[in-house]
Amino acid sequence: MTSYAGIDDLTVTLDGHVLTVTLNRPDSLNSLTEAMLTTLADTLDRAALDPEVKVVRLDGAGRGFCAGAGISAEDQAAQANSPTIDGLLLAANRAVRSITTLPKPVVAVVHGPAAGVGVSLALACDVIVASEKAFFLLAFTKIGLMPDGGASALVAAAIGRVRAMRMALLAERISATDAFEFGLVSSVHPADEVAAAAAAVIDTLVTGPAVALRKTKQAINAATLTELEAALDRETEGQLILLRSKDFAEGTRAFQDRRTASFSDQ
Secondary structure (H helix, E strand, O other): OOOOOOEOOEEEEEEOOEEEEEEOOHHHOOOEOHHHHHHHHHHHHHHHOOOOOOEEEEEEOOOOOEOOEOOOHHHHHHHHOOOOOOHHHHHHHHHHHHHHHOOOOEEEEEOOEEEOHHHHHHHHOOEEEEEOOOEEEOOHHHHOOOOOOOHHHHHHHHHOHHHHHHHHHHOOEEEHHHHHHHOOOOEEEOHHHHHHHHHHHHHHHHOOOHHHHHHHHHHHHHHHOOOHHHHHHHHHHHHHHHHOOHHHHHHHHHHHHOOOOOOOOO
């Protein structure tokens, strides 16, 4: 049996053929670090070859699913010490690829906010079970960035170009109810029922025909995510430019100061 070891910020448990991966930075709404994303991808790569794993459950600790890449002063200082500016971005891309290519179903349980690349992680999953308290937010333009982690393909594939543009350009917060209506999530449930709803979905998948589930996932992703790889490349190219811009520096400072950013288009 393959052994799984998470880290403090990302816990991993295997129980009854279900591998549960939990983003575990509740004090920051599970904002992501490079180490979390790398561990997530490593874990899924091992799970792909492990016959004991039939379904993966991805969730977040505390009151949020994932706030995306951390832009607090502490997170920015940590990223500044990274060998390359693109470390977090490339780790996010790898994590999304690992979810979409995993030959087993992945169920996201979104019980609270999903923002930034947290939206990408959720939408990369095959079934998204949401609490009525959840919401989805692509707030990249608020800090002078563009969507990444494959969001430009994943969101558009789920809800179409017009609604994807609305989410990405206007940085509008999409409620769980609207997300379900749009086709962004699989189902929405009262907060006290979301865990049971997710468990029911997972039970169905665990006892289902693994080969048929694998081939179904591969076929649907091949038909609907034809632009994912190209989107990851385009986003990486564009984001690396934006990450070095004065507008991103201003957007980050404004976020930390809790004020509206004043962009200079530089």
